[in-house]
Amino acid sequence: MTQQDDTDATGRVKNAVSNMLLPALLKALVATLNMTLHGRISEEAAETGGLIACFWHGSMANGWLLIQRLFPQKKITAVVSLSRDGEILAGTLSKLGFQLIRGSSSRGSQAVKKQMLDTITNHGIVAITPDGPRGPKHRFKYGTLRLASQNRIPLLFADIRCSRSWKLRSWDGFEIPAPFSRVTITLHSITIPLFTNEQELRDFEQKLSEKFAVA
Secondary structure (H helix, E strand, O other): OOHHHHHHHHHHHHHHHHHHHHHHHHHHHHHHOEEEEEOOOOHHHHHHOOEEEEOOHHHHHHHHHHHHHHOOOOOEEEEEOOOHHHHHHHHHHHHOOOEEEEOOOOOOHHHHHHHHHHHHHOOOEEEEOOOOOOOOOOOOOHHHHHHHHHHOOOEEEEEEEEOOEEEOOOOOOOEEEOOOOEEEEEEEEEOOOOOOOHHHHHHHHHHHHHHHOOO
């Protein structure tokens, strides 16, 4: 067996262990949190779906289960990268009941956009981390905003703040909420305008990203 084979085998074992443990651990942690929700989803969106729900990559410990809680009658489709970390996340989300779209803005972007549009056209909810999978931190991807603009898709952004948490030294400042801590969630319904040129898109992205950036 080659060194590469050893590495691949170790990776598969780690993925298998993660897929067994992470869903249960995540559910157990979130169940302890004292969550307060501000803002609301329009009745039309709650009934018909057809939107993109998003939260920052560093807030995903709360974000994924939050989206399920907001749309309890819906099957949520998550966009997850093709990276090794994405494999672990995909396995976890699958165990939690999510449907998956695999890819990102840099890998398989056209196929990803088509699957997103097909899901939303059929009144589904697509959940994304708009600054993932590799950043920049707290910056919306142009592709997501362009897709929403061209197809008149509403965005629902969840601003998630924890009173006590551990932050990893990762590019996204990944946040693990402390058990029994307070979590404040503010929902923002965003209508993306039609852009007549690329500069309008870039200006809108900058203003939107700055509005929701977390220090």
